[in-house]
Amino acid sequence: MPNLNGHLPLQSLPQLLLDVAAIDSNIALKERWAAERSMVLAPHIKTTMTREIVHRQLPGAWGVTVATAGQAVHAAAWGARRILIANEVVFTPQVLQLRRLLEADHTLDIFCLTDSVAGVTVLAEVFDGAGPRLNVLIDVGVAGGRTGIRTADEAPALADEIHRHPGLRLAGVSAYEGIAPNLRTAENLEQVDSHCRMARTIFEGLRERFGEQPIFSIGGSAFQDRAAQFLPAGAINVLRSGCYVIHDHGTYADVSPLPGLRPAAVVRAVVLSVPEEARAVLGAGKRELAYDAGLPTLVAHHRNGEAQVEPAGVVVKLFDHHAIVESADGLVVGDTVDLGISHPCSVFDRWRSVLAVHGNATELWHPQF
Template identity: 25%
Template sequence: MMKPWYVLNEELMVDSPALLVYEQRVDDNIQKAIAMVGGDTSRIRPHVKTNKSFDVCAAFRASGIHQFKCATIAEAEVLGEVGAKDALLAYQPVGPKITRLIQLKKHYPKTIYSCLIDHVQSARALNEACLAADCHMDVYIDVNIGMNRTGASIERVEALAMEILALPGLRLLGVHGYDGHIYNGNSQMREEQSDASYLMLLEAHQVLLELCSSVSRMIIGGTPSFSYHSERPDVVCSPGTFVFWDYGYEQALQEQPFEYAALLMSRVISIIDKNHLCLDLGYKAVACESPLPRVHFLNGAELEQIGQSEEHMVVKVPDSGEYEIGQVFYAVPRHICPTVAMYEKLVVVVDGDIDGYWSVKARDRKIKY
């Protein structure tokens, strides 16, 4: 019998819990994303919050992708290190983040850094800091297209744009909208919601064009709406989870072509009684913001997750006599992005063998800047 694709040839070479990445599958997912935008890499701006890794960003670059989105200054710094041509901080910088972003811009002059703005106070503070540092910052107006988390309302876009255009330290490039509220498992409903979000961003974009014809860019969406925005030739898409994929999106977004490229490796550490086992897969090993089950076991579908603490996961099984201490299980996290941030290194797997490690460098809040 052929061994499943995910099983390591030498399991004892890896301590658990561990996060394994399957390099060929990572590359395949990148190519599938590029294919979804018709092969035009200028229409995709991957969000690196999922991988936080220099090596994954380098794989994007090797595939011809040169523009990215990030959520933290550390992620922006990794993009500078990897030589990204364009890095958008999908965040309105406040406090020390303003200075840190300007420092990155000066240290990595080959990377064009930009950020979001949704309030005039932030625009003025950023402008003042840029003038003091003798530089300018490219910005996008963040538009609230339904997420209701950040972003200016449509009604405020014109006034905000006029304020930004009058500030000499800022250069307004376009609009940005994130529709993370769209994750319904019904593809028709997601398509309708994506259409509505796009029309809101398009309205904001038209407002900007009336004020300044050079403001031409629209950046929209994440992974759930990627299926629909990828077909719009006038927008740049910014999915992130696709590179590793996870169980939550596999269940909800069945029309998307991506495959699991990152798995958790866990072991049985205790046989509690005739129907219960304990695994080394606690809160510190997998994102725990969702209710149980928080993982999907590829080689243990019968394991029922009934409890979890910092270092332990208790599962119910039909007969614990069929299991051994140290037995290995491979699991897909429900949510991969915060799971990645729990690991210093990713174990790289090629054809079942360990092929090195990728540092999750941007899991730190601060690297150098």
């Protein structure tokens, strides 16, 4: 668990706390892992959208990944020079936003995805005749999943359509195997492998249509080890994991193939009430805690700033600003507990400021979504 003592200078509770040493350790571990597999890293910064964390990720990264044009604007302001938007951009004002970014700074490279002629048309209408070119990756999806072409047969015509427009550059292929459930069952891993294999097949089929240094972009935080088995030779193989930087006490703790990652975030909350035996009510709920990938877990317990024994109890229900703990043992009104979260992407957007803790020093950081 994060090494966060109970004597922090907190002005209010609940509060999201970050262990900076754990963040730095996770970044270094991930960079080594990618380099050992001949991959470059473009961390998906939508996990935190926090400038101070992104600045720690940039020195060892090929670029960054974002999910929206708005996030791309932040990334450019924070110093990223290569920005991969792992999404379709088909709303004309947002495409114009990308053109303005590129026109304002010729050191920028922006990449986005497409899976349709209609999507290419929107991009072309904005970029044809422009000075800068937009890099476009063919998005490979799965049936029943999110965006992306569903069959290899769709790729050649889509590549031809991109080539027809001088403002666009066919840059490579992108896929995301993390759409699969975060379970390492044989059936699920075969589904992941099948998706990665199809993406590589599509890349190989288009190889002669790419220019120099084509990109093959794949890999989340759950199955990057599987993705790394399907990398085409001669490509810039871009790993765009995001959750690794914070890790968690839940879904990624269970599924991540990287030993040594450390959970770097907890939400500290006060015990408001013990209205029944073995039942405690905490002052944090849906507005402060992630719950889409599992309820929070109790990982630390403090009384008057002093650490207590490992807390006993299970969070069983969340309200807007309350959490219900059953089988609670040893919690009294006024104590504080640290709640480990599952899925870090779903907690940062709940906070306007987070308290970063590095040794005895603290600093307020501000996520920007």
